[in-house]
Every structure is written in structure tokens, then in C-alpha cells.
Amino acid sequence: MKRYEELAEEVAAMIATQLLLPGDKLPSVRQQHARRGVSPSTVFQAYYLLEARGMIVSRPRSGYYVAPQRAALAPEPDSSHPLEASTTVDVSDLVFEVLGAAGARDIVPFGSAFPSPHLxxxxxxxxxxxxxxxxxxxxxxxxxxxxxxxxxxxxxxxxxxxxxxxxxxxxxxxxxxxxxxxxxxxxxxxxxxxxxxxxxxxxxxxxxxxxxxxxxxxxxxxxxxxxxxxxxxxxxxxxxxxxxxxxxxxxxxxxxxxxxxxxxxxxxxxxxxxxxxxxxxxxxxxxxxxxxxxxxxxxxxxxxxxxxxxxxxxxxxxxxxxxxxxxxxxxxxxxxxxxxxxxxxxxxxxxxxxxxxxxxxYDRHLRQLRLTLAAQQNTMLQAIAVHFPPGTRVTRPQGGYFVWVEMPASVDALALHRSALAAGISIAPGPIFSATRAFRHCVRLNYGHPWSPQLEEAIATLGRLAQAAA
Amino acid sequence: MKRYEELAEEVAAMIATQLLLPGDKLPSVRQQHARRGVSPSTVFQAYYLLEARGMIVSRPRSGYYVAPQRAALAPEPDSSHPLEASTTVDVSDLVFEVLGAAGARDIVPFGSAFPSPHLxxxxxxxxxxxxxxxxxxxxxxxxxxxxxxxxxxxxxxxxxxxxxxxxxxxxxxxxxxxxxxxxxxxxxxxxxxxxxxxxxxxxxxxxxxxxxxxxxxxxxxxxxxxxxxxxxxxxxxxxxxxxxxxxxxxxxxxxxxxxxxxxxxxxxxxxxxxxxxxxxxxxxxxxxxxxxxxxxxxxxxxxxxxxxxxxxxxxxxxxxxxxxxxxxxxxxxxxxxxxxxxxxxxxxxxxxxxxxxxxxxYDRHLRQLRLTLAAQQNTMLQAIAVHFPPGTRVTRPQGGYFVWVEMPASVDALALHRSALAAGISIAPGPIFSATRAFRHCVRLNYGHPWSPQLEEAIATLGRLAQAAA
CATH class of the missing domain: 3.40.640.10 (Type I PLP-dependent aspartate aminotransferase-like (Major domain))
Structure with missing residues (x-):
């Protein structure tokens, strides 16, 4: 384990054991350096890691604080229970229809298969x-x-x-x-x-x-x-x-x-x-x-x-x-x-x-990319917890840049896809992930794009559309 | 038709009608310029075109001459007469064996599917x-x-x-x-x-x-x-x-x-x-x-x-x-x-x-490439006429960079491929071009590589190997 990782674990343990409470200010970089002999860059790296995990937040010109009490995340979905029969596959038309609609550049790319090229x-x-x-x-x-x-x-x-x-x-x-x-x-x-x-x-x-x-x-x-x-x-x-x-x-x-x-x-x-x-x-x-x-x-x-x-x-x-x-x-x-x-x-x-x-x-780039994606997952999960209808379940993957959202059974993901698209938002509706067009009330959302007020607003819009359908 | 093409056609007609004879010196660039008002670069282009067609040759520090009487080119092959039945295809093993052997860089690439990358x-x-x-x-x-x-x-x-x-x-x-x-x-x-x-x-x-x-x-x-x-x-x-x-x-x-x-x-x-x-x-x-x-x-x-x-x-x-x-x-x-x-x-x-x-x-590059390939075809056809056994027939394509050589029926192209390879020369034997492994006495040769004494010698070697088998 690297020095900055050790330091991050130390602080994480203090938060987990409630030695540090939500809203508490963390020791400044200068303090950590002066009292523990840790280099400023090590402290920055440790704090950045904790920020990526959603455990601390930075306030401009003030420093780092333990993250406020968060909205309880939506629970995770259960295992799938597919039919046990074999199926001939005939999904391509649907997949192309959905993906074709989502390619435009000015669309909020929650349906995209790629992370932001800016990463x-x-x-x-x-x-x-x-x-x-x-x-x-x-x-x-x-x-x-x-x-x-x-x-x-x-x-x-x-x-x-x-x-x-x-x-x-x-x-x-x-x-x-x-x-x-x-x-x-x-x-x-x-x-x-x-x-x-x-x-x-x-x-x-x-x-x-x-x-x-x-x-x-x-x-x-x-x-x-x-x-x-x-x-x-x-x-x-x-x-x-x-x-x-x-x-x-x-x-x-x-x-x-x-x-x-x-x-x-x-x-x-x-x-x-x-x-x-x-x-x-x-x-x-x-x-x-x-x-x-x-x-x-x-x-x-x-x-x-x-x-x-x-x-x-x-x-x-x-x-x-x-x-x-x-x-x-x-x-x-x-x-x-x-x-x-x-x-x-x-x-x-x-x-x-x-x-x-x-x-x-490559490895340096990957380390940075992983931290970024982890932080963006946290943010998206928070936003979903706030905006989506009760009964929504969401995965919490330990990697990648997709979450899978299971909405109340009455929400039709294909209908949501169409109304979201009309609002300038792409999503990947559940049926394109199944030979039997199951997962009718599920969607895959991409969190591989730097978070912004526009993305936050788009999640709120999706939540409203899903609420209306639920 | 461009000016240089007109000039080339004029000279070509003089050769065809034997007004100019093999070995005759052509008017120099200066003469053409002085007497006909044609720019030096136009004359050069016209002569280069005729050289590419094998009709004239240049002698360093002396000028251009009508090409000497050439070896009669080998006649062209007849149409194929394939079986009329349908065949399941099973040639991949043979193709990979032949191509795999011919990939090395120090091999004379008559079997290659590509022209010289230097072009x-x-x-x-x-x-x-x-x-x-x-x-x-x-x-x-x-x-x-x-x-x-x-x-x-x-x-x-x-x-x-x-x-x-x-x-x-x-x-x-x-x-x-x-x-x-x-x-x-x-x-x-x-x-x-x-x-x-x-x-x-x-x-x-x-x-x-x-x-x-x-x-x-x-x-x-x-x-x-x-x-x-x-x-x-x-x-x-x-x-x-x-x-x-x-x-x-x-x-x-x-x-x-x-x-x-x-x-x-x-x-x-x-x-x-x-x-x-x-x-x-x-x-x-x-x-x-x-x-x-x-x-x-x-x-x-x-x-x-x-x-x-x-x-x-x-x-x-x-x-x-x-x-x-x-x-x-x-x-x-x-x-x-x-x-x-x-x-x-x-x-x-x-x-x-x-x-x-x-x-x-692109078009400028293509014009140059075509002239080069046409000239190299001429040279290879001459070399084949000189070195290959009597009874050999060769195509005279009006484009591309392959000739198809039909040797006497007793020559086995796959055996020739193996002995040529041992001599550092790749060829593409006829049977890889047929679902029924026909064309046993044919080979495809690539003339897309700048001619050199090494290539001339390789054609001579191929000719000797074919002679020995014939």
C-alpha cells in the first residue's frame, strides 16, 4: 500500500468509527505536513481518494470536510430469474432504433456505451x-x-x-x-x-x-x-x-x-x-x-x-x-x-x-480514470436516490461506468426512453439487454461523463418522467 | 489528351510505322524544345511514358533510343474450362501454408499480394x-x-x-x-x-x-x-x-x-x-x-x-x-x-x-504509380520470355501488378513454390486460386516491386527451376 493510501485508510477509519463526524473539518495539508511529516502531495492524493469515494468534500478556499449525511442510497436489485428455455434472438432492430436515436452530440449521454472522451x-x-x-x-x-x-x-x-x-x-x-x-x-x-x-x-x-x-x-x-x-x-x-x-x-x-x-x-x-x-x-x-x-x-x-x-x-x-x-x-x-x-x-x-x-x-492514466469514475458513480447514485420514485433499486458496481436501475414495475423503460429522448436525454432501456425483451422496467445509465449541473438536472428530469409513469 | 500524351502518341506512331527503327536515337529534349516549341518538361513526360511502355530506353548521358528488338513475348493463356459442378471449399490450409512461408522480409516477393510500400x-x-x-x-x-x-x-x-x-x-x-x-x-x-x-x-x-x-x-x-x-x-x-x-x-x-x-x-x-x-x-x-x-x-x-x-x-x-x-x-x-x-x-x-x-x-500519386507499374510489367514480361521454358504462356494485363504464368503441363506449381522458397523467392502457386485445386502448372507473379538485378536473377532462377521440372 502506498503512503497516501495508508493515510486515506486512516482517515476513512476515523469517519467509519465516528471519531470524525459529518461536517467536521479535516486537518489541513499544512497541518498534516507539519505534524506528521507527510508531504503535501501525499496528503492531496489521500484526500482526493476520499473525495472520489464520496467520504469527504472540498470547499473552495476553506479546505476538506467530512461529507454531510447523505440520502440513503436506493437498495440493490435482486438476481434475475430468466426463462430456462432457449430462444432465437431477434433484438437487432430494437437495439439499432435505440442506439441510432442516442448518437447526437447535444444529447445528455446516459445511454452511451462509452465514457467521456475527455477522460x-x-x-x-x-x-x-x-x-x-x-x-x-x-x-x-x-x-x-x-x-x-x-x-x-x-x-x-x-x-x-x-x-x-x-x-x-x-x-x-x-x-x-x-x-x-x-x-x-x-x-x-x-x-x-x-x-x-x-x-x-x-x-x-x-x-x-x-x-x-x-x-x-x-x-x-x-x-x-x-x-x-x-x-x-x-x-x-x-x-x-x-x-x-x-x-x-x-x-x-x-x-x-x-x-x-x-x-x-x-x-x-x-x-x-x-x-x-x-x-x-x-x-x-x-x-x-x-x-x-x-x-x-x-x-x-x-x-x-x-x-x-x-x-x-x-x-x-x-x-x-x-x-x-x-x-x-x-x-x-x-x-x-x-x-x-x-x-x-x-x-x-x-x-x-x-x-x-x-x-x-497507461497505469498512471488508469489510476486517475478509476478515481474519476468512482467519484462520478457516487454522485449519480446520490442523484438517483433523491430524484427517482420510491421502490427504485440501483446497482453499486465496484468498477466500470454503468449503473443498472430497476424502477417500479409500472414504469415502461421503452416509453421512458422515448420521452427522455424528447427531453434531450438518452438512456439504455432494459429490453435491449435481453433475448426475451425482459427488464421492461429497467434502464442502464452511464456515469462516465464529468458531472455537471446539466447532468444533475437530467437525472431530475428522468426521475420526474419515471414518477409520472409509476 | 494532354500535350505530353499527344507527343508520346506521335513518337509511338513513328515507331509503329518503322519510321523510327530499333536503336535509333530520339530527338533530344533540347531539339524538341527548339524546333517544336514544346517545353522540356512535356518532352520528359512524353519520353517517360514511352519508356514505361517499353518502347524506348534511356542511356545515361546519351539520351533516349528506340528500344532494341525485344524477345518475342510468350503468348497469352487460353480461357479456363472449370468443372460445372458446385464444390464445397476447403483451401484455407493450403493458402495459409503458402502465404505463411512467403512473409519474410528478405524473400523476393513475387508471391506477395501487395506492391512495394516504397511506391x-x-x-x-x-x-x-x-x-x-x-x-x-x-x-x-x-x-x-x-x-x-x-x-x-x-x-x-x-x-x-x-x-x-x-x-x-x-x-x-x-x-x-x-x-x-x-x-x-x-x-x-x-x-x-x-x-x-x-x-x-x-x-x-x-x-x-x-x-x-x-x-x-x-x-x-x-x-x-x-x-x-x-x-x-x-x-x-x-x-x-x-x-x-x-x-x-x-x-x-x-x-x-x-x-x-x-x-x-x-x-x-x-x-x-x-x-x-x-x-x-x-x-x-x-x-x-x-x-x-x-x-x-x-x-x-x-x-x-x-x-x-x-x-x-x-x-x-x-x-x-x-x-x-x-x-x-x-x-x-x-x-x-x-x-x-x-x-x-x-x-x-x-x-x-x-x-x-x-x-x-491522390490523382498525381496514382498517375505516377500507374506509369511505374506499367514499366515494371514490361520488364517482367521480357524477363519471363527470356528465362522460362518453351511452351510458357503469360497474361498481359492492362492494369494491376500481377501476371499469370501458365507453364508446361509437367511443371508442378506447388513443387516450384517449395523449391523457389528454398532459393529465397516467393511465388503464388495456381492451386490456391481454385476451389478444385486446379491450375497445377500456373503461378501468379507480382511485378509491383521496383526492378533490380536481384529480381532479374530471381526470374532466371525461377525459369531454371521450371525448366528442370518441364
Missing amino acids: FPMERLARAVSASMRRLDPWSTVTDLSLGNAELRRQIALRYQLDGVPVSSDDIVITNGALEALNLCLQAVTRPGDTVLIESPSFYACLQALERLELKAVEIATSPRDGVDLAALEELLQRHQPKACWLMTSFQNPLGSLMPPEKKRALVALLARHGVPLIEDDVYGELYFGKQRPGLTKSHDSAGLVMHCSSFSKTLAPGFRLGWAVAGRYARQVERLKLTTSLSAPIPLQMALADYLAQGG | FPMERLARAVSASMRRLDPWSTVTDLSLGNAELRRQIALRYQLDGVPVSSDDIVITNGALEALNLCLQAVTRPGDTVLIESPSFYACLQALERLELKAVEIATSPRDGVDLAALEELLQRHQPKACWLMTSFQNPLGSLMPPEKKRALVALLARHGVPLIEDDVYGELYFGKQRPGLTKSHDSAGLVMHCSSFSKTLAPGFRLGWAVAGRYARQVERLKLTTSLSAPIPLQMALADYLAQGG
Whole structure:
């Protein structure tokens, strides 16, 4: 633990034990420095961390104070209880209708799938791209047309190694975003008509991928806290003989659920007993609010059945469209599918990200991004607690930038989506996250945009619209 | 016609009518200038054009001379006569084996699918990318995640308009290279088990796309001069009820065949009568050696059945992986498939190419590239005529950078591929261009690399290896 983290924990403990009370002024930076010998920057970092957690607030030209008594947060939703039958998937029209409407720039982007681009280090990326173009070896535009730029794959492999997962450069196929990686993995292990197990609710792009490949979906009961129910999963494995299981075990989209380490181990073992590959969409894994990156299912994968997919689109450079797959025993199939569907990811951008990663700025950027997102989640949860109708439940994810809001049963999320849009606000209504168009009274809200009076007002508007419908 | 082209035609006519004989010295630049009032740069351009056509040669510090009597070029191959039955496709293993072996940088790249990257304006592209990153609006990394950058689509639409094809920005979907565009178009109009008509020989990536989507192939008799036989096509349309026809009507890969304008019109009409979509791979259309770009099948497409795919990978920026589809009545399906398989092409590179195109450097670059390729084809045809065994036939394409060499029937192209590779030379053996592994005695050779003594020696080596096998 770093010095500033220790200091933050100390102060947090004083607040938790009510040694410090709401409204109390915290020792100033100068005091902490003078009396404890802690450097000013360490104190600032500690206080910033506590502010991100919503435990303290700063008042301009006055200092830091213990946060006032907060509105009680809405309770968390229960696990889902999906149908146990398999379903053909037909959601794409609805998804496109909803997303198409939400693309405009002047809309409050609660329905967006991306965090604010202003949270990304665009200037440093621009310099990295310019530098890579200047020293671009023309031949590399031909020789790198394969698994991807060797240095980028090495940098990604190094990150796996740091997370305790033995992955080598050769195991990695660079793709056009995680979405292509996931689609290639799915295609590598299924044929039309096969059944795939998915979460409930599940990411709409997963549903669209199943629809495109004419696969059947079976939804697994999923807890907003710790992911799919393993007992339910085991039963479905026996009943449906699925060809794959597509999950997000860290900060699932849309629930934000995080599967604990032991459950991840049990999940991988269960799937291995049934010989079913796990397609893991792990694009949010780096956006954790806790002390360290959640463990990876891939780290338990002695059978080579875990196909781990991720990208830089949610954490660093959305417009670059660079992702990857580490596909275990299916690596060669995925590699070939990549070569025959789109040959290669763009060379100059791969070089630029390889350089950026080699220079070590990524982890510093991620630390800042996590703090920002954690603080914004706090603020949004507070705003929902104040403005949404009684009976509303909301998730409290430990990472990512989505909350899942379960409103009273009488609220129709699709109707809310339309009336919100008319008021200049996008939301992601529940039915786009389900093969059976369930979750009719749920919405996913994005808190990945710097908080502002406009966003606060938009939550109030959504709350009023939901109140009126409830 | 430009002044320098008129002058070149004049001189060409004097050579053709033997008014000028092999070995004759041409009027010097100074003479042309003094006596005809033609500017030195016009004379240089005219002579350069004639040199590119192989009609004249320059001798350092001496001037230009009518080219010496040349070795008689090898005759051209006949049309193919494929089986008329449909075939399941299973060529990927062979294709990957051949291509995998040929990727090394120190190999003579006659087997390569790309021209030399040194022929591309890398410095100007680098400046365009740097500039686009500097003024990258972070929001565009989210809002452009769809059909593609609006300005790039507009620039591409303008080029269609100049070619007389009414295409608007909204008709264009930007893809990760033409390969993705072609794959998406194919997927939009077929289901597993369907039959698709293709050329014979056909581009191996087309065969791999059919294999991946579990489609059956029927090969059409194809002339190295003017493409598929329309009578044969009509018969196959009736017999096989295909769901699509995948062709390259301008500078087909590997034959280099160019379908004349009237035949293109008849082709589109024939397919329209049968309601069969044409997937057109037109990545070489800009690399013509004649006076103007060959007409596009798309220009006759009143039924909206032509799905026109192209890219910048063969003409400007291979590593950028930027292509597009104009898919007629299937545009919305292709757009959706793009969104669900890989979401979007990378934003900064799209912006950079849009700028590059807007600044007008593309056509100048293309003019230079075409002259270079035409000259290199001449040189390679000469070298083949000198070094290959009697009975060899070679195509004389009017564009692109491939020749198709039909050797005596006793030469096994796969064996030649292996022995050539051992000698440090890659070639593309005939069987990778056929669903039935036909063309056992044919190879495709790439002349898109600046000629050198090393390349001349490599052709001599190939000729010796072929002689030994013949």
C-alpha cells in the first residue's frame, strides 16, 4: 500500500468509527505536513481518494470536510430469474432504433456505451501516433498484416504476466476492437443453430452476435453483485448442451456485477468438466475501484477453454478500435478467422499504442480514470436516490461506468426512453439487454461523463418522467 | 489528351510505322524544345511514358533510343474450362501454408499480394495523420463510430461521381479494408449451404470467405483478356440458382483480365434478369495503364444489385486497412453487419485519408504509380520470355501488378513454390486460386516491386527451376 493510501485508510477509519463526524473539518495539508511529516502531495492524493469515494468534500478556499449525511442510497436489485428455455434472438432492430436515436452530440449521454472522451489522454496519444508515423517502416505495413504488431502484442502479454496469467505474445491476436475479437471467438466454436449460454441481462452486442450467427440463447440467472448463479449454470449445461458460454465476470455490462475470485475459479472448473468454452468479454476489467485488478478467469484456465477478449476502447483510445483475443486452444482458429474476415488491424495505430504502453503512461492514466469514475458513480447514485420514485433499486458496481436501475414495475423503460429522448436525454432501456425483451422496467445509465449541473438536472428530469409513469 | 500524351502518341506512331527503327536515337529534349516549341518538361513526360511502355530506353548521358528488338513475348493463356459442378471449399490450409512461408522480409516477393510500400507517399500520409491527430475532436471518436467519417465518405462519393456513378455519402460504409467489405456483402446475401458463382481462377480470399461461411462454389469459365464467359454464366445461373456472383471485372486477381464496357453492361443486365446480386471486388480498378479508369459495373446498376467494394490498400496506404462497400439495395444489411461485427473503422486514419484526398495529391500519386507499374510489367514480361521454358504462356494485363504464368503441363506449381522458397523467392502457386485445386502448372507473379538485378536473377532462377521440372 502506498503512503497516501495508508493515510486515506486512516482517515476513512476515523469517519467509519465516528471519531470524525459529518461536517467536521479535516486537518489541513499544512497541518498534516507539519505534524506528521507527510508531504503535501501525499496528503492531496489521500484526500482526493476520499473525495472520489464520496467520504469527504472540498470547499473552495476553506479546505476538506467530512461529507454531510447523505440520502440513503436506493437498495440493490435482486438476481434475475430468466426463462430456462432457449430462444432465437431477434433484438437487432430494437437495439439499432435505440442506439441510432442516442448518437447526437447535444444529447445528455446516459445511454452511451462509452465514457467521456475527455477522460482520455488525447494529446499524448496524438504525439505517439505522430511519432510512429514518422518512423513507420513501409515494410511493416505489409509484414505486420497478420496477428498484429509484435511490440504491441509483447506489451499486452506483459500486462497479463503482471496479473499472474502466463500469456505470450504469440497467444495474442490483435483485432478491430474487442467486438471483433468476441465475434471471431464465437464463430470459432459454434455453428448455426447451436445454443450459447449468456447472462441475464446481457450486453446487447452479445445478443446481436448470436442473432447474426443464427445461434440460440439461454439466459442464466445473474446477480447484480457476483454474476451468474453457478447452480443454475450447471443445470443449463446439462439440459442444453451449449457450445459456448459468453460472460463478463468483471463489471458486467449492464449490471456491473463482479464475480469473486473463488467463484471465478469454480466457474472455470465447472465449464471445463463439461468441455464448454468460456468467451470472456473483459473490456471493463481495468476500471476497478478496489485496491487491485480483479483476478482473471484466464488465470485458472488449465484446459485452454477460456477465450479472453479485451480492448483499449473503454480505457484509453475508443476511436482507435484496437482490441485482442487470447483464445487458448482455439487460438489458431481465431487467428485464421481474423485473417480471412479483415486481414489485420491498422498498423500505425498499433505502433502508436505499443509506444504509449512502453513509455509507462497507461497505469498512471488508469489510476486517475478509476478515481474519476468512482467519484462520478457516487454522485449519480446520490442523484438517483433523491430524484427517482420510491421502490427504485440501483446497482453499486465496484468498477466500470454503468449503473443498472430497476424502477417500479409500472414504469415502461421503452416509453421512458422515448420521452427522455424528447427531453434531450438518452438512456439504455432494459429490453435491449435481453433475448426475451425482459427488464421492461429497467434502464442502464452511464456515469462516465464529468458531472455537471446539466447532468444533475437530467437525472431530475428522468426521475420526474419515471414518477409520472409509476 | 494532354500535350505530353499527344507527343508520346506521335513518337509511338513513328515507331509503329518503322519510321523510327530499333536503336535509333530520339530527338533530344533540347531539339524538341527548339524546333517544336514544346517545353522540356512535356518532352520528359512524353519520353517517360514511352519508356514505361517499353518502347524506348534511356542511356545515361546519351539520351533516349528506340528500344532494341525485344524477345518475342510468350503468348497469352487460353480461357479456363472449370468443372460445372458446385464444390464445397476447403483451401484455407493450403493458402495459409503458402502465404505463411512467403512473409519474410528478405524473400523476393513475387508471391506477395501487395506492391512495394516504397511506391506509396508515406511522408505525406504521415503528415496527414499527425495533422488529424492534432485537431482530433475527442467526441468524433464516439460519434464517428458508425458508417465512418463523414468527410472521408464524401471524398469517396466525389470520386464515384467523377467516374459517372451516382453514389452519395450515405451509400458508403467504411470497412476494415475491402476484405471486410466483401465478407459483409457476402454474408448479407447468403446462408450456409448456398451456392456462389466465382471466376476461374479466383482470388484465394474469395475462396476462404466462401469456406468460412460454408458456401458452395461454382467456377465460371474465365478469359485472361476479358473476364468471365457470359454464355457460361447464364447456363450456370439457370442450373445452380446461386445466391450471389463474386467477380473482379477490372484487373482480376490473379488473371488481370479486364471486362470491356459493353460486356460489363451485359453482365449487370444478365444478373438483374436472374435477380442475383453481384459482389464486385474492385481494388485494382484505379491501377489502369490505359487512358482512363475502366467503367464500373455499378454505373449500369439500375436494380441496385451491384455491391461495389474497394479500398486504399492497393493504391495508397496498405497498413491503414481502410476500405468500403457501396451495397445498393443491401446497404442497410451491410451497415448493420458492420456495426455488429466490428463496430467501426479507426477514426484518426479515416480523418487523415479524408484530408489527403481533399488536398488533391491522390490523382498525381496514382498517375505516377500507374506509369511505374506499367514499366515494371514490361520488364517482367521480357524477363519471363527470356528465362522460362518453351511452351510458357503469360497474361498481359492492362492494369494491376500481377501476371499469370501458365507453364508446361509437367511443371508442378506447388513443387516450384517449395523449391523457389528454398532459393529465397516467393511465388503464388495456381492451386490456391481454385476451389478444385486446379491450375497445377500456373503461378501468379507480382511485378509491383521496383526492378533490380536481384529480381532479374530471381526470374532466371525461377525459369531454371521450371525448366528442370518441364
